[in-house]
Amino acid sequence: MKNNKEVRVRFAPSPTGELHIGGLRTALTNFLFARNKGGKMILRIEDTDRNRLVEGATDRIIEAMNWAGIEIDEGVCSDGGESTCQKGEFGPYVQSERKGIYQKYVDKLVEEKKAYPCFCSSERLEEMREEQMKNKQAPGYDGHCRELSQEEVDSKIKNGEPHVVRFKVSDSGTTLHNDLVFGKIEVENRVLDDFVIMKSDGFPTYHLACVVDDHLMKISHVFRGAEWIASTPKHILLYEAFGWTDEMPSFCHMPSILNKNKKKLSKREGSVSVADFKNEGYPPEALVNFIALLGWNPKTEQEIFSMEELIDQFSIEKIHRAGGVFDLDRLAWISAQHIKKMSTEDLYVQSLPFLEKKEFFKNAAENRKTKDFVKKLLEIEKERMEKFTQVGEKNQFFFSDDIEVNADDMRWKDSKDTDTKENLQKGFDVLEKIGEDDWKLENIESTLLEAAGDKRGDLLFPVRAALTGQKRSPSPFQVAWVLGREESLKRIKKAIDSL
RNA sequence: GGCCCGUUCGUCUAGUGGUUAGGACGCCAGGUUUUCAUCCUGGUAACAGGAGUUCGAUUCUCCUACGGGCUACCA
Secondary structure: OOOOOOOEEEEOOOOOOOOEHHHHHHHHHHHHHHHHHOOEEEEOEOOOOOOOOOOOHHHHHHHHHHHHOOOOOEEEEEOOOOOEEEEOOOOOOEHHHHHHHHHHHHHHHHHOOOEEEEOOOHHHHHHHHHHHHHOOOOOOOOOOOOOOOHHHHHHHHHOOOOOEEEEOOOOOOEEEEEEOOOEEEEEEHHHOOOOEEEOOOOOEOHHHHHHHHHHHOOOOEEEEEHHHHHHHHHHHHHHHHHOOHHHOOEEEEEOOEEOOOOOEOOHHHOOOEHHHHHHOOOOHHHHHHHHHOOOEOOOOOOOOOOHHHHHHHOOHHHEOOOOEEOOHHHHHHHHHHHHHHOOHHHHHHHHHHHHOOOHHHHOOOHHHOOHHHHHHHHHHHHHHOOOHHHOOHHHHHHOOOOOOOOHHHHOOOOOOHHHHHHHHHHHHHHHHOOOHHHOOHHHHHHHHHHHHOOOHHHHHHHHHHHHHOOOOOOOHHHHHHHHOHHHHHHHHHHHHHHO
């Protein structure tokens, strides 16, 4: 690979559904590399399998990438609305719009006898494979149509017989490629069969389309999942057949992402799409951080990264080979770290949609739904949150007007109800002296601590319980601060009266 | 079955021809603390196995095992 070549990488998903976690990793790696090298990031849509198309999938893939903060310089993009657009000089960037281009290149190979039409029925192919399996042979095309005479081919085509085009793979020799992550990978050509490059519906297969496009779009580096390692020799053979080996991109395969039982991540095991994680309330930076660290390591002890830091520190040499297990515990921890670092304003903006879905929030009084109130709540929940879906969940007493609290829950160690009552009254008295304007966290804290003296639990515990109605909760200072003077005093009063 | 790839604590990983094999998550135990959470300290736990090379292998080579991928007119 010439190092003066402009870095151009592409993420090339098929629009068959939501963007998968594995897809996100591929997209992210492409993006990090492009940004690190000052190159271009291209989005190409590979929709040559007409049977698996899912309507709207392209939009959802772009949406997921946007959410994750992966930007596209060229190719298919979102115009901000419902539909997609394309930008760049190497378009179109949607493969179904490039049918004519592929046809031209396939014709060229056929002309040069490097490829040939194949009329074998799927039934025959299936039988052939069964037979091969039975004889413990490697299944593969037997070359049946390789030797068809020109007349036979012409007449079959004239009769409109359906056919595919196969690439002729030599029976001898080996194909070698130097993978940037896995190193030298050598395969004997005889284990490769004459693979299909053009399907009977006139669409190219992945192998052909991807090679033609990567060449025409001047792609410098191909980052893709390890599942493609085995077919890379086919692609190299194609580059050779076209005479494009000089400008062949570097191949860089990424280790697989596995689930707990070390199998390739699949839907059965729970969330696998980026949209799932978004809906579960993980901040995008957290998912990105987590995914970046699966199969890549900065060689330092840093664990928490912003996108900028990832771009800055990315390098291919730090990608490793073994597959990695997707560990939700670790994601949760990384997510908590990101949330802790967020500004309260940012946390508010991101978690509000989740809060608004909750019944306890919908049913709350209007003065508990204000931005001011929610931000105060978030200020104290920031330290306890792993994902946005948890917002308010453990502290619903903030939103409810009649909380119930009983004497047992307010009892500090083995004190008596009369002690509880006394301490609540004491708390009430000192808090009442704080004016509305002075109702600040520091003031509340210092006032209560002063009143408590060296017997903190005796005062603080019942006050906290009276304010929350819960056995566990944030501190009485924080709760009182969020709740406000009036409501706090009201709750303590109510608790006193209940004793 | 064939081909290709991989293998360090349960998980993510660092690392070296001679190290007490390091960090992080999780878990456990302590501490701080009014409870919860945060935070701090400590603990737990790994070089898949076998040969070979070597004075010495976790590190280099080979074999085996295990795991994964591919083996489609899917990508």
